[in-house]
Amino acid sequence: MSKDRRISGPIVRGEPFQITVDGKPVTAYAGETIATVLLASGFRIFRHTARQGEPRSVFCGIGICYDCLVTVNNVPNQRACMTFAKPGLAVIRQRGTVEKDVSSE
Amino acid sequence: MKTVQLAIVGGGPAGLSAAVEAAQLGVSVIVLDENPRLGGQIYRQPASEFGISDEKKLGKQYRDGKKLLQKVAAFQAEITIWSNTLVWGYFGEKELAVIRNGRAEILKADQIIIASGTYDRPLPFPGWTLPGVFGAGGVQVLIKSQGVLPGTRFLLAGSGPLQLAVADQLLKAGAEIVAVVEATSTTRMLRYLPRLLRQPTLVLDGIKYLAKLKLHGVPYIHSHAIIKTSGAEEVNQAVIAAIDKDWQPIAGTEKSFRVDAVCLGYGLVPNTDLTRLCRCVHHYDESLGGWIPEYNERMESSVPGIFVAGDGCGVRGVNMAIQEGRLAGIYAARNLVLIDDATANRSANLVRAKLRGLQKFAGALSELYCLKSGIYVLARNETVICRCEEVDLNRIRKAIGAGADNVDDIKRRTRAGMGYCQGRMCASSILTIAQREAHSNPERLSYLKARSPVKPIPLAAFLE
Numbered sequence: 367m368s369k370d371r372r373i374s375g376p377i378v379r380g381e382p383f384q385i386t387v388d389g390k391p392v393t394a395y396a397g398e399t400i401a402t403v404l405l406a407s408g409f410r411i412f413r414h415t416a417r418q419g420e421p422r423s424v425f426c427g428i429g430i431c432y433d434c435l436v437t438v439n440n441v442p443n444q445r446a447c448m449t450f451a452k453p454g455l456a457v458i459r460q461r462g463t464v465e466k467d468v469s470s471e
Numbered sequence: 472m473k474t475v476q477l478a479i480v481g482g483g484p485a486g487l488s489a490a491v492e493a494a495q496l497g498v499s500v501i502v503l504d505e506n507p508r509l510g511g512q513i514y515r516q517p518a519s520e521f522g523i524s525d526e527k528k529l530g531k532q533y534r535d536g537k538k539l540l541q542k543v544a545a546f547q548a549e550i551t552i553w554s555n556t557l558v559w560g561y562f563g564e565k566e567l568a569v570i571r572n573g574r575a576e577i578l579k580a581d582q583i584i585i586a587s588g589t590y591d592r593p594l595p596f597p598g599w600t601l602p603g604v605f606g607a608g609g610v611q612v613l614i615k616s617q618g619v620l621p622g623t624r625f626l627l628a629g630s631g632p633l634q635l636a637v638a639d640q641l642l643k644a645g646a647e648i649v650a651v652v653e654a655t656s657t658t659r660m661l662r663y664l665p666r667l668l669r670q671p672t673l674v675l676d677g678i679k680y681l682a683k684l685k686l687h688g689v690p691y692i693h694s695h696a697i698i699k700t701s702g703a704e705e706v707n708q709a710v711i712a713a714i715d716k717d718w719q720p721i722a723g724t725e726k727s728f729r730v731d732a733v734c735l736g737y738g739l740v741p742n743t744d745l746t747r748l749c750r751c752v753h754h755y756d757e758s759l760g761g762w763i764p765e766y767n768e769r770m771e772s773s774v775p776g777i778f779v780a781g782d783g784c785g786v787r788g789v790n791m792a793i794q795e796g797r798l799a800g801i802y803a804a805r806n807l808v809l810i811d812d813a814t815a816n817r818s819a820n821l822v823r824a825k826l827r828g829l830q831k832f833a834g835a836l837s838e839l840y841c842l843k844s845g846i847y848v849l850a851r852n853e854t855v856i857c858r859c860e861e862v863d864l865n866r867i868r869k870a871i872g873a874g875a876d877n878v879d880d881i882k883r884r885t886r887a888g889m890g891y892c893q894g895r896m897c898a899s900s901i902l903t904i905a906q907r908e909a910h911s912n913p914e915r916l917s918y919l920k921a922r923s924p925v926k927p928i929p930l931a932a933f934l935e
Contacts, residue, residue, distance in 0.1 A: 420855075421705070426606045448505070450507070
């Protein structure tokens with residue numbers, strides 16, 4: 367993984383915590399969106415599309431384009447740029463627009 | 472069902488200025504915004520969980536935004552803030568369907584102001600969907616409210632002053648910029664200079680940004696456009712070319728750059744989801760961003776009691792958005808009979824005088840940087856136009872060839888515009904493609920009909 371892409375100052379972060387991305391622990395801070403956590407840790411591919419399997423990432427960054435969709439705690443198709451990181455969140459980078467499997471619930 | 476005198480959709484400069492103006496006149500207001508913090512995009516504040524070491528470094532827009540937020544906070548009794556609130560539907564009778572903190576609700580308002588803002592114009596070219604290719608506004612938000620750099624080695628391409636501001640922010644944040652590529656020619660810029668000098672401080676800002684690029688050894692390449700990006704899974708190369716006066720790329724002038732991020736700033740598109748949903752009458756104005764709602768001198772749309780303000784009704788920038796918001800706030804109070812016509816007109820005329828002053832600069836700016844048709848022919852047959860449903864140019868061409876003669880018809884035949892983003896990322900492109908391929912015009916081609924929900928909503932919000 368490449369080096370941390372968080373900008374030093376003028377924003378000051380609090381205590382770090384961990385979330386997981388595809389099961390691997392990743393450092394996050396309160397106030398960060400999942401998009402920020404992923405980009406800061408060098409993950410730029412957020413998902414692969416349903417039809418052609420193309421890689422996608424953040425595009426508009428403001429909740430308009432729905433390109434940065436990830437699965438968060440088993441809920442698919444959440445906008446990474448609009449969803450805030452909380453300790454212990456499990457983020458999965460999707461293949462396709464995943465439908466939630468409710469058969470086992 | 473909650474009721475309120477005035478509902479304002481959008482907590483950016485226009486919406487907040489409207490709220491303050493109306494609150495001063497005794498109106499009880501609810502401001503609805505999808506984000507956790509007010510400010511919209513230009514006044515976007517860092518997340519509330521962050522500390523700030525040096526406010527000066529956050530820049531003028533941060534400070535202006537903070538001042539406006541303080542004004543709003545001074546009207547605690549009159550202004551209620553509904554943040555984390557998505558307005559997803561409208562079914563008439565001034566009833567807004569919202570999801571607020573995950574729960575479905577209806578808000579019934581006597582008057583509504585829609586200040587829905589704008590977003591980066593999507594411009595398809597080969598490779599534009601690759602990770603690492605971002606909208607300029609998105610990069611700004613990541614830097615200023617999230618404190619993160621989405622890449623290390625950037626190329627900026629577009630038309631207009633926004634990309635100079637982004638370049639400045641990127642350099643301050645320690646990023647490397649290989650080039651800033653501006654489609655508009657310097658000769659054209661110089662021709663507009665006298666008109667732009669009506670706001671000398673903004674011209675000076677532009678000159679400062681250019682000087683800073685020079686200081687950092689960043690080439691500023693005018694009369695060029697990005698024509699292609701490539702990479703296996705992420706962008707690693709960007710190709711630019713010289714363009715002619717219609718912005719058609721000139722063969723043989725291509726230059727390529729090794730990059731890991733590309734930032735696109737081809738102007739802005741007004742967000743008209745809600746005004747279209749409310750069946751406001753719209754008209755097409757290319758220099759203001761495309762399809763925009765019509766409004767009268769009171770900022771009231773064709774639907775009585777529904778007002779519009781800010782970039783969502785035509786891209787003119789923050790200073791005009793503030794004044795438009797104030798006008799809408801005054802006349803919403805007038806419609807609520809809290810003031811009479813004479814009082815409303817007296818306050819409004821002062822605002823209108825300011826607007827007239829700003830209009831000349833804004834008009835010159837949008838005319839200067841208005842996109843030319845050649846920029847819309849960069850996509851190839853296999854280039855994705857609709858990012859959500861992965862519809863390429865070829866399929867759109869075929870639909871037009873088979874007789875599709877308006878944007879909604881193209882949507883029905885190809886699925887372009889049917890995905891999660893509801894056409895926000897492709898409708899403006901489909902319009903330009905159809906104009907060219909069907910030899911048609913925006914009035915005949917119309918636009919996507921907006922439908923509820925304008926953004927995906929979870930069914931769980933309706934349970935219990």
